[in-house]
Amino acid sequence: MTRPVTVSRRALLAAVALTSPAAALGRIPYGGRLRLSVPWPITTLDPAALNDAFSALFASAVFEPIFALDAAGGAYPTLADSLPIKQATGCRFHLRPGLKTGAGAALTAADVAATLARARTRGGVGVLGELEAPVLSTREPLAVLFPHATPEAVARALASPLLALVPRQFSPMAPDGCGAFRVELSRGRALFTRNPHAARGPAFLDAIEVASVSDLAELLRGFETGRTDVGWFGSGLYRAVKDAVGFEAPCYGFAALLAGKSAGAWGAAGTLQALLDAIPAQRLAHLGLRGLPPLARGSAAWGGPSTTIAVSSAAPQLVAVARALAASMTTPGHELSVTEKSAEELESLRASRQFGLLVDCVRAPSAAPREVELALRSAASPEVAKRSPRTASAPARELGRQLPLGVIGELSVWGARRAAFDALDAWNLGAVSFRS
Numbered sequence: 001m002t003r004p005v006t007v008s009r010r011a012l013l014a015a016v017a018l019t020s021p022a023a024a025l026g027r028i029p030y031g032g033r034l035r036l037s038v039p040w041p042i043t044t045l046d047p048a049a050l051n052d053a054f055s056a057l058f059a060s061a062v063f064e065p066i067f068a069l070d071a072a073g074g075a076y077p078t079l080a081d082s083l084p085i086k087q088a089t090g091c092r093f094h095l096r097p098g099l100k101t102g103a104g105a106a107l108t109a110a111d112v113a114a115t116l117a118r119a120r121t122r123g124g125v126g127v128l129g130e131l132e133a134p135v136l137s138t139r140e141p142l143a144v145l146f147p148h149a150t151p152e153a154v155a156r157a158l159a160s161p162l163l164a165l166v167p168r169q170f171s172p173m174a175p176d177g178c179g180a181f182r183v184e185l186s187r188g189r190a191l192f193t194r195n196p197h198a199a200r201g202p203a204f205l206d207a208i209e210v211a212s213v214s215d216l217a218e219l220l221r222g223f224e225t226g227r228t229d230v231g232w233f234g235s236g237l238y239r240a241v242k243d244a245v246g247f248e249a250p251c252y253g254f255a256a257l258l259a260g261k262s263a264g265a266w267g268a269a270g271t272l273q274a275l276l277d278a279i280p281a282q283r284l285a286h287l288g289l290r291g292l293p294p295l296a297r298g299s300a301a302w303g304g305p306s307t308t309i310a311v312s313s314a315a316p317q318l319v320a321v322a323r324a325l326a327a328s329m330t331t332p333g334h335e336l337s338v339t340e341k342s343a344e345e346l347e348s349l350r351a352s353r354q355f356g357l358l359v360d361c362v363r364a365p366s367a368a369p370r371e372v373e374l375a376l377r378s379a380a381s382p383e384v385a386k387r388s389p390r391t392a393s394a395p396a397r398e399l400g401r402q403l404p405l406g407v408i409g410e411l412s413v414w415g416a417r418r419a420a421f422d423a424l425d426a427w428n429l430g431a432v433s434f435r436s
Contacts, residue, residue: 032434
């Protein structure tokens with residue numbers, strides 16, 4: 001079987017230089033600085049995070065998975081030197097020699113084992129499924145053996161962005177990977193710069209500057225005034241920006257409604273999705289959500305105990321969604337109110353389930369239906385995540401009818417961009433280029 005040919009950003013640039021008219025004039029799309037704002041907190045960057053929208057948007061710029069899937073769903077190696085090879089005791093592969101992180105740390109099989117162990121306690125629990133922990137060799141530092149596993153299962157699992165390779169001493173507060181960019185985080189800001197050690201070639205852009213906002217209007221105000229290069233959910237707050245180009249990137253996650261212990265019987269599988277499917281789309285569409293039901297069916301009336309809807313205080317899009325839900329679902333004697341929480345408080349609530357309702361982001365690691373299902377199952381609970389998917393082709397809202405959570409709508413970056421920036425639609429940030 002022929003393996004798909006992969007082309008690095010560096011090789012692609014060389015091809016562009018030989019073929020495009022712009023390159024013939026010496027204008028190679030290499031350089032430029034993209035500025036944008038996000039309606040999400042910026043505190044950490046973690047490829048294994050399931051509920052962090054900033055990581056959902058930007059982890060792929062800094063981290064690479066060991067394998068990837070082509071357009072037909074076939075696996076091919078990215079950080080491995082080949083696809084896994086079947087052996088009597090399972091299968092194994094070798095990492096490519098010479099891999100380094102942006103900080104210059106060498107990567108070996110021990111980092112693969114640490115990455116998977118870490119992901120298993122986070123968003124990767126469902127993707128890893130029944131795969132056993134890898135076995136390492138003292139004689140071959142780049143060899144990774146998976147007992148009792150097929151090559152296909154290993155390659156497909158390790159193609160998930162949730163299992164992107166990180167060094168053993170990884171910290172999400174000082175993230176380090178072998179992707180197209182390096183990143184420096186400060187509270188509310190992130191600076192991505194080209195990674196000279198990038199495993200698949202450095203980024204086209206020189207840098208990406210990202211800032212968080214506390215007001216949804218600021219996402220368009222900054223674009224209109226020229227402070228940013230991307231306008232979310234439109235092309236301007238009061239007037240359309242001249243020469244702006246409309247675009248829509250793929251879904252990076254879902255706004256989801258989760259039930260805690262205080263919801264009682266109203267937190268049963270399918271109940272929340274039935275309520276959400278009864279809310280008219282016009283009550284939520286202005287908040288930037290996609291994938292809303294075209295026709296509302298049933299009743300959105302909350303019949304459980306009066307309780308609160310918890311939501312991140314630093315996520316203005318989700319705060320607005322939570323308020324819209326409370327207004328749409330409250331009934332006399334069954335009131336819902338919104339309570340804004342810090343990141344630490346939300347993490348504690350997710351772990352204890354001591355809440356009524358919670359509006360959260362659930363990352364969509366890819367467009368593959370199986371990965372979407374695994375992500376939603378993992379968000380529902382680790383126990384649900386470990387069960388084998390049974391409806392891997394079902395849309396997200398249909399999956400909500402089988403889980404103790406409801407899918408409110410899809411999260412994506414859409415609106416307008418400066419005409420000088422190309423390829424934002426694919427949201428492969430390492431391949432975005434700037435035309436001066």
